[in-house]
Structure formats: structure tokens, C-alpha cells
Amino acid sequence: MATVYLATRSDSYNCPQRVPLTEDKVQPVVRRLSQQSERRQSEERRKSIASLEKAAVAEQFAFIQQGKLPTNRQIHSIISRFLNSDVIKEQPISEDGQHVLRDMHDLLDVLQRALDSKNPDELFQSMIFHAKRATELQDMEPSGVKLLTTLKVIRHCLFDSRFRSLLSTVLLVAQGILSKNAARHSNGKGKGVADRTLPEDIVEDLRGLDPNLLRNNSVNEGDLISHLKNIFDIVKENPEYKSSLEALLTLVVIWTIRLSSQPIKQLSIQNNAGKAFDYTNPNLNIPDWELAALEAKRILERWSRDIRLDPFIKDLNNLACIVKADEELYDLYIKARILIHETLDDGFNKSSWLSFIQEIQDSGVVNSYQKMMTSLIHEAQSNIQAFKEDPLSKEISQKLQSIYQRLWYTKWNGIATLKPHLLDDFKMTLLPALIEQIKYVPLPPFTIRESKENTMVISNMVLTGDTLMPQTIELKLDDNLRFHPKSRIGSISVQSLLLNLYDIETIMEDVKFQYKRKVGFFDITDLGVATVHIHGLKLSVKVASNSMDKLHRFQIQHCFCHINKLDIRIKESKHGNFYKVFNPVLTNVxxxxxxxxxxxxxxxxFHKGDEKLTKHLGGRRNSKNKDKRRGSFFSQVAQVVNHKFANGLK
Structure with a gap:
């Protein structure tokens, strides 16, 4: 047996934005009477302003928990403060870091313009609110779409050229099948609407997706199978695409059902007359999950040069009704769904797809509705093209691509390269700048029950943002590999990460408390306000990943928090002398x-993070290899990075 141990060097750094607490902030200094009076008034004004700010932040946190995002004005203020951060301007960074910061600055400028032009009525915030409330109230139909999935659909349709190209490829293959069907049933004279070529911009996108995808801007019969295989390969490589495609179909169904209802028809007439289209009208009595879906449709319309999706959805609904009514068409639809699921689960079967395509091309009923289907295909292609041609959408996509190139590619050879110096730049600029924007962090109230006789409820705890960061951050990485060359026992790989945060010092003012103590037949109750000063808080977390553990990507081995000193000063209470006597006991509790x-x-x-990471990495594994032992945690991270590189190159 041979055992190999590898321990990497630990590292630490001092946070530049750290604001240490000084004694004059918590203890009075002897001054002259005029100075004391002036200082007292200044301190009262500061506390008054701070109290208002704390109340506003606490209210905003409560709104976010309810699904109410900040308003456009608040988002503008947050972005402006970040762009004008002194930390970013003062810290020296590398040339690559300067380029990335410049691109991020430009991206935030574009987002500010997008807020004004694409979201003047805060429709996006309304969609988030309705989607979150539907989830919390369990108002979600089995066919409904969840919040994160809806956001993925919007992101992929508006800013992911590869996803748009994938949709165009699907439409192109469908058009090719219909063209062959029309030609066969018209004795070779079926050219017409089905043979119209795609817009040149879509053709270029498709060629970027697969250089061999298009030849002479048409699809011949020999290429249909290879195009279909390419579609399924891309979907398997990108699990998010699969969920987005399913969610997009579900959204279309929701839009179709709601569009055919009588109240929406009346609103459509009002909208055509130039009046505002208000889905949130209480008279409509629309569930929250449907409101979120309808608002998502309106967002897509605004980002596609204000085209209307309703005509396309109406035509699609008419075709769906025809398919349901026609037994042969419905049978083909069911076969297509079964074949698609089998291909995604078990792999591409060429003979099955050849047989299915042949069945479609031999069908006379498909030819009867060929013009309607082809017209829908070209209408869908026009909608996809509208997503791409929106000026702000193009600008945001370009900025995101530029940032991606700066982060991962070298300028002289265009090869994907990890840039460690960018991590140092972000550590010294972006991280402090982001924390600088956090003025206050409200904490949830908690109850202390040391025994049945003593109960204390503490609330209104708000941490000051500029004192949250520790004085020192220390990271320690360990990699342990054990293998057995003379036996068939598999290797075991264990990695661990130790994170230590030292000397966190903060103060919380105006903390409310409620105390109840029962002694015999007497009850002591009290309400009051206190100031809590935390000295030298240390937090130590150790996370480990074991290659033999198939249920978790990482687990916490230990989490330890220690407070060196805690000062509690009672400012208002009914029983002040009581706390003077029991202050040491109260402080320890x-x-x-x-x-x-x-x-x-x-x-x-960390448990939630492990759950999400396990779900993400587990979804990327092939269904045939589920019993295979997974690699080390670092190798999986490298796999994800390589996957990102590969997608970027494509």
C-alpha cells in the first residue's frame, strides 16, 4: 500500500476597507462643557440618522424576503454608489483587471439605461413578486413554471446566442422535414413557402453553432439526422437548456390558455385601442403563477423591439386544436414526445428517427396542414431574430462576452487560460467595494431559554456594514490521496478547506430585549433597550469532500464560533439594578x-450549497454511468471549468 499526502500552502490577507472600532465610539471622553454639548448634539443627530437608515434597511430586507425587489430608483442608487466607490479607484490592479473593471462599468451603465427604457413600470419586480408569492402560498399548478426557471428562460432567450441558435436549428430541421413532405406529395413541385430561406443573421448564428450545419442555406435530407443528433448533443451538454426548453413550452401553454379567456380578450381590445394592458386587474382574478407567466411574456416582448407574441400564440393554439382533433396527427405528436424522451435518456437512435421522419413524410394529413405549420415556423424564426436585434440586448450580450473573454482568454493567442492575478484584483477591489455598499445588516430576532424560569427575546439587532469584515482571513487547503497499487481496491481522495476569520469587532445599538423570570410565585418581566459590543469574534469552518461519498459533494466537519469579549450596556429598563447584579450571568448567556x-x-x-452543487454536478452525469465512483472535488471543479471553456470556445 502506498499513501500520498499533499498539503497546499495557506494564505491570508488584511482587508483594506476594515474600519476598526475605537474607544471613543463607545466610551465618553472628558471635554470642556461647550465641546461636550456640541459633541452630544452631533452624536444625537448621528444616531437619529443611523436609526432611520437602519429602519429603512430592515424594511428593505423584509420586502426582499417577501419577493419585493428594490425599486428602479433604489437600484440606480446602488449601482451609482458602486461605480463611484473609492476602494476601486484607490487600489492598484493589473492590466487585465483594469479591462474587466472597465467592461463591468460599461455593463452597469447599460443596465441603468435598460431599467429606464425596458422596465419603467417595474414589471420585472412585479413578476418576481408574483412568482415568489405563488410558491409560498402553494398556488402553483403542476404545470406551472417556478421563478428560477422563468428567469432562465428570459436570460437564455435574450442574452444567450447559443440557445437562440439551438431554437433556430430545431425550426430549421422541422422546415426541412415539411419541405420534403410537400415535395413528395406534389411530385417534386412542392417548392414554395416551405423552401423560403432563413435570414442571413440566423444563418451566421447557426454556422457558429455548428460549422457543418448549413450548406447553401438549406437542409437536405442527408443532413437531417446529423442536425437532430447535434441538437440532442447540445441539450445533453447543457442541462439548463433542457429545463429552459421545457419551461418555454409550459409558458406558451399558459399564455395560450389565458389568451383564449374572455377577460383577456377584452383587455386585448383595450390594448389595441392604445390603452394600458393591465394583467393585475383584480377583476380578472388571475392566480399569481399565471400573472408571473403573463408578465414574463410582456418582458420578452419589450426586449424584442416591442413585437406582439399574441398573434403567434393564437396561430399556435389553432394548430394545437387541429392536432388534438385529428387522430393521425395526435398519434404522430405522441410518438414524437416518446422518441424525444427516449433520446434524452438513452441516447440518439438513428434508425428510430429515420423511421419517424419517413412516417411524417409519407403522411398525407401532415401535407394538408403543411402551409400552416411552415408559416408558424417562419413566424417563430422572426421572433427569435427580434430577440437578437434588440439594441440593448445586443449591447448587454457584447459586454458579457467581452468580460468572459477578459476573464478566461489571453489576448495574444486566444487560448483559454486561468488568470490567478485577477483573483487578487477582485479580492482587493470588488469584494471590499461590494461590502462597502452594505451599510447595515439586520439580524432576525432570537429567543434565549436557559431554563424554564428564564426567557429572553432579543430583537432589532442591526450590524454596521463597515465593521463586518474580519481583520484577517486565513484559508488552508489540504489534498489527501490514498491508493493501493497491489490490490484492486479503488483510490480514495479527500480534500478539505479550513476557513478562519479573525478579530471581527462590531457594535449594535438600540437592541430591544424582553426578559421574563419566574421565581416561585413571583414573575419578573422587563422591556428595555441595550447596546451590544462584540470584541474579537472568531469563526472557524472546515469543509471536507470525500470521493467515496456519493450523496454529498462536501460536508462540514466542524464549525466553531468564539467571542472573546461581549459588553452589554442597558440603556433603558424597569429594573436597572437587577442587571447590574446579574450582568456577568446575562452576558455569558x-x-x-x-x-x-x-x-x-x-x-x-453550507448544507444548501452542497445540495445545489450536488444537484448541478449530478445532472451532468450520464444516466448509464450513475454507479461510477465520482472523482475528487477539485477534479469536479476542474471539469466544470473545462466545460465552461468548451462552451466559450464553441
Missing amino acids: VKRQITKEIENKVIGI
Whole structure:
């Protein structure tokens, strides 16, 4: 047996934006009477302004938890503060970092313009609110679309040229099959609407997707199978595309059903007359999940040169009704769905697809509706082209592509390369600048029950943002590989990450507390306000990944929080003398509860992260290789990075 151990060097750095607390912030200094009076008034004004800001931040956090995003004005303010951050301007960074920051600056400028032109009535915030409320109220139909999936559909349709090209490829293959069907049933004279060529911009996108996809801007019979195989290969390489395609079809069904309802027809007449189209009219009594779907449609329309999707949806609904009514067409539809699912699960079967295409081309009923189907295909192609030609959409896509190129590619040879110096740039600029925007962080109230006799509820805890960062951050990485050359026992790979945060020092003012103590037949209750000063908080988290663990990508081995010193100063209470006597006991109780709450919160965050990462990486595995032992955590991260590189190159 041979065992190999590899331990990487740990690293640490001091945070430049760290604002240490000084004694004059918490203890009065002896001054002359005039200075003390002036200082007292200034301190009262500061506390008054801080209280208003804390209340506003707490209210905003509560709104976000309810699904209410910041308004356009608030988003403008956040972006402006970030763009004008002194930390970004003062810190020296590399040339690549300067280019990335410049591109990010341009991207944020475009997003600000997009807020004004594409979202003047805050429709996007309304969609997020309705989708989240539908989920919380369990108002989601089985056929409904979840919030994150809806956002993916919007992102892919508007800003992902590869996804748009994939949709165009599907339409192109369908057009090729219909063209052969029309030619066969017209004795070679079926050329016409089905043989119209695609717009040149779509042709260029398709050639970028697959250089061999188009020849002479048409699809011949010999290429249909290779195009179909290429479509399924792309969907398998990008699991998000599969979920987005399914969600897009579900959204179309929802739009179709709602479009055919009488209240929406009346609103459509009003809209054609120039009046505002208000889906949120309470008289319509539309569920939240449907409102979110309708608002998603309107967002797509705004980002596609204000085209109307309703005519296309209406024509698609007419075709769907025909398919349901015609037994032969419906049978072909069911066969297509079964074949698609089999291909995604078990792989591409050439003979099955050849047989199915032959069946479509031999069908006389398909030829009867060939013109309607072909017209729908070209209408869909026009809608996809409209997504691409929107000026703001093009500009955002270009900025995102530029940032991607700066992050991963060298300018002299165009080869994908990891740039460690960019990590240092972001560590010293973007991270402090983002934290600088966080003025206050409200904490949820918690209850302390040391025994049945003593209960304390603490609320209105707000941390000051500029004191949140620790004085020192330390990372330690360990990689342990064990293998057995003389036996068939598989290798075991274990990686661990140790994160230590040192010397976090912060102060919370105007903390409200409610205390209840029962002693015999007497009850002591009290309400009050206190100032809590935390000195030297340390947080240590160790995360490990074991290649033999198939259920988790990583797990927390330990999470430890320690507060060196905690000061609690009672400002208002009914029983002030009581706290003077029991202050040491009270301090220890609160200290233990705060550290316990922090540990539970950190563990919960890592558990959710492991769940999402396991779901993401697990979805990328082939269904035939589910029993195969997975590689190390670092190898999986490298696999994801390589996958991103490959997609970028394509």
C-alpha cells in the first residue's frame, strides 16, 4: 500500500476597507462643557440618522424576503454608489483587471439605461413578486413554471446566442422535414413557402453553432439526422437548456390558455385601442403563477423591439386544436414526445428517427396542414431574430462576452487560460467595494431559554456594514490521496478547506430585549433597550469532500464560533439594578446564544450549497454511468471549468 499526502500552502490577507472600532465610539471622553454639548448634539443627530437608515434597511430586507425587489430608483442608487466607490479607484490592479473593471462599468451603465427604457413600470419586480408569492402560498399548478426557471428562460432567450441558435436549428430541421413532405406529395413541385430561406443573421448564428450545419442555406435530407443528433448533443451538454426548453413550452401553454379567456380578450381590445394592458386587474382574478407567466411574456416582448407574441400564440393554439382533433396527427405528436424522451435518456437512435421522419413524410394529413405549420415556423424564426436585434440586448450580450473573454482568454493567442492575478484584483477591489455598499445588516430576532424560569427575546439587532469584515482571513487547503497499487481496491481522495476569520469587532445599538423570570410565585418581566459590543469574534469552518461519498459533494466537519469579549450596556429598563447584579450571568448567556445562532446559520448555508452543487454536478452525469465512483472535488471543479471553456470556445 502506498499513501500520498499533499498539503497546499495557506494564505491570508488584511482587508483594506476594515474600519476598526475605537474607544471613543463607545466610551465618553472628558471635554470642556461647550465641546461636550456640541459633541452630544452631533452624536444625537448621528444616531437619529443611523436609526432611520437602519429602519429603512430592515424594511428593505423584509420586502426582499417577501419577493419585493428594490425599486428602479433604489437600484440606480446602488449601482451609482458602486461605480463611484473609492476602494476601486484607490487600489492598484493589473492590466487585465483594469479591462474587466472597465467592461463591468460599461455593463452597469447599460443596465441603468435598460431599467429606464425596458422596465419603467417595474414589471420585472412585479413578476418576481408574483412568482415568489405563488410558491409560498402553494398556488402553483403542476404545470406551472417556478421563478428560477422563468428567469432562465428570459436570460437564455435574450442574452444567450447559443440557445437562440439551438431554437433556430430545431425550426430549421422541422422546415426541412415539411419541405420534403410537400415535395413528395406534389411530385417534386412542392417548392414554395416551405423552401423560403432563413435570414442571413440566423444563418451566421447557426454556422457558429455548428460549422457543418448549413450548406447553401438549406437542409437536405442527408443532413437531417446529423442536425437532430447535434441538437440532442447540445441539450445533453447543457442541462439548463433542457429545463429552459421545457419551461418555454409550459409558458406558451399558459399564455395560450389565458389568451383564449374572455377577460383577456377584452383587455386585448383595450390594448389595441392604445390603452394600458393591465394583467393585475383584480377583476380578472388571475392566480399569481399565471400573472408571473403573463408578465414574463410582456418582458420578452419589450426586449424584442416591442413585437406582439399574441398573434403567434393564437396561430399556435389553432394548430394545437387541429392536432388534438385529428387522430393521425395526435398519434404522430405522441410518438414524437416518446422518441424525444427516449433520446434524452438513452441516447440518439438513428434508425428510430429515420423511421419517424419517413412516417411524417409519407403522411398525407401532415401535407394538408403543411402551409400552416411552415408559416408558424417562419413566424417563430422572426421572433427569435427580434430577440437578437434588440439594441440593448445586443449591447448587454457584447459586454458579457467581452468580460468572459477578459476573464478566461489571453489576448495574444486566444487560448483559454486561468488568470490567478485577477483573483487578487477582485479580492482587493470588488469584494471590499461590494461590502462597502452594505451599510447595515439586520439580524432576525432570537429567543434565549436557559431554563424554564428564564426567557429572553432579543430583537432589532442591526450590524454596521463597515465593521463586518474580519481583520484577517486565513484559508488552508489540504489534498489527501490514498491508493493501493497491489490490490484492486479503488483510490480514495479527500480534500478539505479550513476557513478562519479573525478579530471581527462590531457594535449594535438600540437592541430591544424582553426578559421574563419566574421565581416561585413571583414573575419578573422587563422591556428595555441595550447596546451590544462584540470584541474579537472568531469563526472557524472546515469543509471536507470525500470521493467515496456519493450523496454529498462536501460536508462540514466542524464549525466553531468564539467571542472573546461581549459588553452589554442597558440603556433603558424597569429594573436597572437587577442587571447590574446579574450582568456577568446575562452576558455569558447571550454570548453562548449568539455563537450558537451563528454556527447554525453557517452550517445551514453550507448544507444548501452542497445540495445545489450536488444537484448541478449530478445532472451532468450520464444516466448509464450513475454507479461510477465520482472523482475528487477539485477534479469536479476542474471539469466544470473545462466545460465552461468548451462552451466559450464553441
